[in-house]
Amino acid sequence: xxxxxxxxxxxxxxxxxxxxxxxxxxxxxxxxxxxxxxxxxxxxxxxxxxxxxxxxxxxxxxxxxxxxxxxxxxxxxxxxxxxxxxxxxxxxxxxxxxxxxxxxxxxxxxxxxxxxxxxxxxxxxxxxxx
Amino acid sequence: xxxxxxxxxxxxxxxxxxxxxxxxxxxxxxxxxxxxxxxxxxxxxxxxxxxxxxxxxxxxxxxxxxxxxxxxxxxxxxxxxxxxxxxxxxxxxxxxxxxxxxxxxxxxxxxxxxxxxxxxxxxxxxxxxx
Numbered sequence: 001x002x003x004x005x006x007x008x009x010x011x012x013x014x015x016x017x018x019x020x021x022x023x024x025x026x027x028x029x030x031x032x033x034x035x036x037x038x039x040x041x042x043x044x045x046x047x048x049x050x051x052x053x054x055x056x057x058x059x060x061x062x063x064x065x066x067x068x069x070x071x072x073x074x075x076x077x078x079x080x081x082x083x084x085x086x087x088x089x090x091x092x093x094x095x096x097x098x099x100x101x102x103x104x105x106x107x108x109x110x111x112x113x114x115x116x117x118x119x120x121x122x123x124x125x126x127x128x129x130x
Numbered sequence: 131x132x133x134x135x136x137x138x139x140x141x142x143x144x145x146x147x148x149x150x151x152x153x154x155x156x157x158x159x160x161x162x163x164x165x166x167x168x169x170x171x172x173x174x175x176x177x178x179x180x181x182x183x184x185x186x187x188x189x190x191x192x193x194x195x196x197x198x199x200x201x202x203x204x205x206x207x208x209x210x211x212x213x214x215x216x217x218x219x220x221x222x223x224x225x226x227x228x229x230x231x232x233x234x235x236x237x238x239x240x241x242x243x244x245x246x247x248x249x250x251x252x253x254x255x256x257x258x259x260x
Contacts (some may be wrong), residue, residue, distance in 0.1 A: 002248070004249060069198045069212050072227055072228060074247065074248050075171025078246060080231075082199050101229075101246065116203070116204045116231065118205060119132060119134060
């Protein structure tokens, strides 16, 4: 079975729902027991209660995701999407340069999200290499 | 310790070495016992003998990598890079749309490479969404 189209559709739906400020639509993409590592390397959010709070907060801040490349799939249940998060930190406009890798369960729900971005992937307009 | 600059430099060095056709320089970025999943979902290459053969073959075909976004790091030992592989398949020019996630050891060598791309990430000039 080739799940690629389904996974890519879910990644684009994630971006759309985020940008529409539609937390319900975004949360519906995730399995109840999903783990969300955002960013990878800090304590993961485990299970609906934790990641729901995280996403509602992120969306309420008015951040917008700008896709910078079409999603990539794989020959298994993982897919990747690369974007810039336009948001504010301490009153300044910043772009957070992110690649998400999502893992899907057999129902097409996201069970694991890993957001790759580090300290120096948060850039202001006057950053070097912004 | 913030390893982000080192990891990003290694990802860019990977792209440079590949495009220069310099297998030695590329292989020097990897730990001897590294695992290479390219693409994710097919049987991984485990250890130098296996991944060396894989990379020498890939490079000898004259494929070129086009970076489509700056590398992303994380708050741990993982970093991601997104590119298009320009190569030929069955006599036709194709672009393989890839995101690599690399994991680094304490010496700054790549110990795990996961290349996210699926069947429908291989595109010809006349593909829909090429």
